Amino acid sequence: MSPFITSPFISEAQFTQFQQDGALCLRNVIPAETLQSLTEALPQAIAAAGPHHFKFGNPEEKGGFFGDVLVWQRVPAFRDFVWTGPLSHVAGALMHSRTVTFYHDFLLIKEGGTSKRTPWHQDQSYWCVDGSQALTVWMPLDEIPLETSLEFVRGSHLWNTLYEAVPFDSASRFNGSRDNRPAVPDIDAARADHEILKWALKPGDCLVFHCRTLHAAPGNINPNRSRRVLSTCWAGDDARYMEIKSDLAPPVKGDNLVAGGPLTCATFPQILPAPTAA
Template sequence: MIDEATKQQFREDGAALIKNWLNPQQMDEIHEAFLWSVANPGPHVFNRLDGTELQTHIDNANPRAKDKFDDLVARMPFADLYAELWGSEHVWYYAEEVFVKDGGASGRGPWHQDTSVMPLAGEHWGNAWISFQSLPKKNSLEIIRASHHGVRYDGASFSNADDPTDPAFGDGTLPRLPHIDRDLAQDPNSWDVMSWAVEPGDIVALHPSSLHGGAGVDQETPTRHTLVLRFFGDDATFRVLPESNPRYARNGFLFTEEMAKLNDGDPFRSPIFRQLR
């Protein structure tokens, strides 16, 4: 179902475009769950950049939507996708993240690695990045090739619209994020950026340790509604985070009670996560 070149690209580059993986009916079902979640936000809804040019509705692992998304992913071909990409016998579903950018006025998302502020490690992690609109390459997600096997940087605080490298921890445990957009403006070849135009039904599959960002909107592409569904497999482990920021200390900010039961290097497992195969 997935050709060997795509599997190799995901393993080596940390991301791959999977064309037409979801059919229109499946996309309609996913969009319905997405819209419900937007209308019924959870406790982790993001608002630190409200009122700035980067204002975006972002919500993570909404407990009110958990049953909807658990049921949805169990009925759709996500487990097949990631089992093939990873070569994993088992696949579990982690959680969703919703993004809403409207009005053509929200700029690029800051570059970051999810694993800087989420206690995740291992090869068998995968984000399914799904857009409900057709997006040209300039408005699509951007990924730094092979960065999932490179440096793990400090997280972005996402609270300083003027400095996308403002750190989440800032205690020296992890190196500060590079200013990738500034580097690229000075030298377009300074970073190896991957990106694709996408259509509804396509999936951008990426490892959450990949440096990724971008996907802004503008007057030509004023709306971008996207859903990220996260999955993990056999080679997924727990990694303790720095203690200096209470929001993320040790266990991250999601499923904190479950994460507190795990030790550094333990297999990433908990009954709270739906096993798909």
């Protein structure tokens, strides 16, 4: 038996595609009852928003952009999903890892009628995580048409560059410049030079992308359609805690972690293999 995590949703061809492209669309991964449970828990999640949540918007527009992290620590349905859902196995299989640590979740709601874009960025730029075995799963709770879906620069995870973390809003006090990393390239000014990947999605589908894949998302200007997404971030065998000078997102450093040491702790729990009871 292979010591590496496997998933029935990941074939050898999909693994190869992920390694080459840095992003992958998976269909019908999340059961309908799980989606219903998470959707029904959204009002509780928003009402119990944590200290690191944000809401951006333009005063003249109807909609806004809400985000919150570590929802799993406050809302049982989100915690159950992390521990018992299929995504830990999906992440482990695509990272080709023997272990899977859950780094954090990120609830992202773009209400109908907001032009607020998500800028081009890499997730790892915001993290206290070193290593190459780390990824994000972007899972919609609503149908996502192509024009409002996440988009990726194909193969950008292979550029061997960790870019500066950028704020999601011009009014944000987030500072990602203290580590003297290079600025994110102006992808929109040179789109013809890159292959841009994007997919329309339905609830149950998800996008998986490497922690260094450049990605962005447009606003949600349709006033009658929300874009509610749960992102979950996962780490594998080579992930290590890393001290950085820039602001973190989420601004959480775990529990008594040591630079260069394992990432796993109470805040960033190991999901696979399941820890044995003491």
